[in-house]
Amino acid sequence: MKLYQVVAKDVIRRKRRVLYAALGVVIGTMTVVGILTIALAGEARIYSQLEKYGPNLTVVPAISNLDMKLGDLSLGTLAVGENYIPEERLPQIRRIADDEIRRGMGIQDEGDIATIAPKLYLNTEVKGMSVMLVGVDPQQENKIKTWWRIQEGEYIESGNQALVGTAAAQILKINTGDNIQLNGSDITVTGILEETGSNDDYQIFVPIGTLQRLFDKDGLVSSIDIRALCNACPVEFIADGINQNIPGVRAVAVKQVAATEMGMMEKMNNFMLALAGITLAVGLFGVVNTMMASVHERVKDIGIMRAVGASRNQIIKVFIYEAIIIGIMGGIFGYAAGTLLAYAVGPLIFEGTAISYVPQYFPLSLALATFIAVTAAVYPAFRATRIKVADSFRSL
Numbered sequence: 001m002k003l004y005q006v007v008a009k010d011v012i013r014r015k016r017r018v019l020y021a022a023l024g025v026v027i028g029t030m031t032v033v034g035i036l037t038i039a040l041a042g043e044a045r046i047y048s049q050l051e052k053y054g055p056n057l058t059v060v061p062a063i064s065n066l067d068m069k070l071g072d073l074s075l076g077t078l079a080v081g082e083n084y085i086p087e088e089r090l091p092q093i094r095r096i097a098d099d100e101i102r103r104g105m106g107i108q109d110e111g112d113i114a115t116i117a118p119k120l121y122l123n124t125e126v127k128g129m130s131v132m133l134v135g136v137d138p139q140q141e142n143k144i145k146t147w148w149r150i151q152e153g154e155y156i157e158s159g160n161q162a163l164v165g166t167a168a169a170q171i172l173k174i175n176t177g178d179n180i181q182l183n184g185s186d187i188t189v190t191g192i193l194e195e196t197g198s199n200d201d202y203q204i205f206v207p208i209g210t211l212q213r214l215f216d217k218d219g220l221v222s223s224i225d226i227r228a229l230c231n232a233c234p235v236e237f238i239a240d241g242i243n244q245n246i247p248g249v250r251a252v253a254v255k256q257v258a259a260t261e262m263g264m265m266e267k268m269n270n271f272m273l274a275l276a277g278i279t280l281a282v283g284l285f286g287v288v289n290t291m292m293a294s295v296h297e298r299v300k301d302i303g304i305m306r307a308v309g310a311s312r313n314q315i316i317k318v319f320i321y322e323a324i325i326i327g328i329m330g331g332i333f334g335y336a337a338g339t340l341l342a343y344a345v346g347p348l349i350f351e352g353t354a355i356s357y358v359p360q361y362f363p364l365s366l367a368l369a370t371f372i373a374v375t376a377a378v379y380p381a382f383r384a385t386r387i388k389v390a391d392s393f394r395s396l
Contacts (some may be wrong), residue, residue: 024283025330033338329368
């Protein structure tokens with residue numbers, strides 16, 4: 001009988017103990033695969049949003065939070081600063097953006113280069129439900145959000161028109177051609193957006209001039225998006241120029257925000273992987289205990305093998321083969337369980353993120369689980385080779 005057949009029969013005979021040993025490896029590899037799958041989906045979402053938005057900036061009011069204290073007691077925070085940006089700042093922002101692009105790219109053209117898209121955000125009620133209204137410059141917004149697609153109707157142009165996100169249209173039961181009341185005025189819905197997977201799905205877009213007039217916000221905007229329209233444009237220099245020369249506003253490069261998010265995600269992943277490492281260590285000790293118990297149970301068998309001429313290498317191979325079986329079982333079930341864990345937990349961590357299984361992690365799961373199991377089998381295998389034939393016969 002060949003050595004691997006002996007191992008296979010012994011595993012079948014002690015299948016419950018082997019399954020317990022594999023369970024520890026399964027939990028460890030499941031945690032690792034789940035964390036890596038979720039992290040990959042989160043990174044893909046951030047990168048896709050960055051690619052959509054391009055090398056851009058967002059300009060918002062420079063509001064600061066002051067900590068209010070009474071002695072050692074904290075009374076909360078107080079927001080200080082204007083909530084809006086005067087529309088008269090737009091030409092100055094455009095000048096700084098275009099000058100930096102010309103300087104950085106060596107462009108001589110005197111025309112407008114960057115796309116400047118102001119926005120005005122307001123909360124109101126439509127059909128008795130609270131809705132976020134967004135005032136936009138239709139032409140500039142269309143250049144910024146190149147991924148927008150119209151599901152029904154037409155894009156807004158000017159006047160009393162509205163473009164509704166797909167989720168808002170479903171919740172409010174709005175169709176193209178319907179009229180909605182905004183602060184006492186009739187607004188005609190000209191189109192409904194296709195689903196974007198962002199906040200746009202829940203918002204209603206109206207020409208910014210119309211929204212300013214209806215809600216007495218003339219000359220005010222909530223934020224300004226800047227699209228430089230080139231991958232090499234110096235967005236950081238544009239942000240610095242705006243921050244240094246225009247008081248009351250704060251310009252942030254979207255790339256910097258994405259880098260910050262990626263850094264936070266990396267720290268979280270490292271923490272979770274450290275926990276997974278602890279779980280794998282627990283699994284390793286579980287395999288060690290199983291193997292040690294196997295050595296004590298098979299003192300007689302090992303002695304008989306030594307008596308009929310089995311070498312120490314063959315004894316070691318018996319335990320290594322058994323560990324490989326445990327590792328393969330742990331790797332297969334760990335990958336499957338980790339993928340299911342990612343499908344269950346991923347959308348809770350990164351809302352709206354689509355989780356998909358990653359085939360490249362299957363060989364990683366097998367290799368990791370097998371490595372853990374084989375490493376755990378080294379000491380028990382060494383102990384098995386120290387068993388003497390006389391000792392085994394005394395155990396009969």
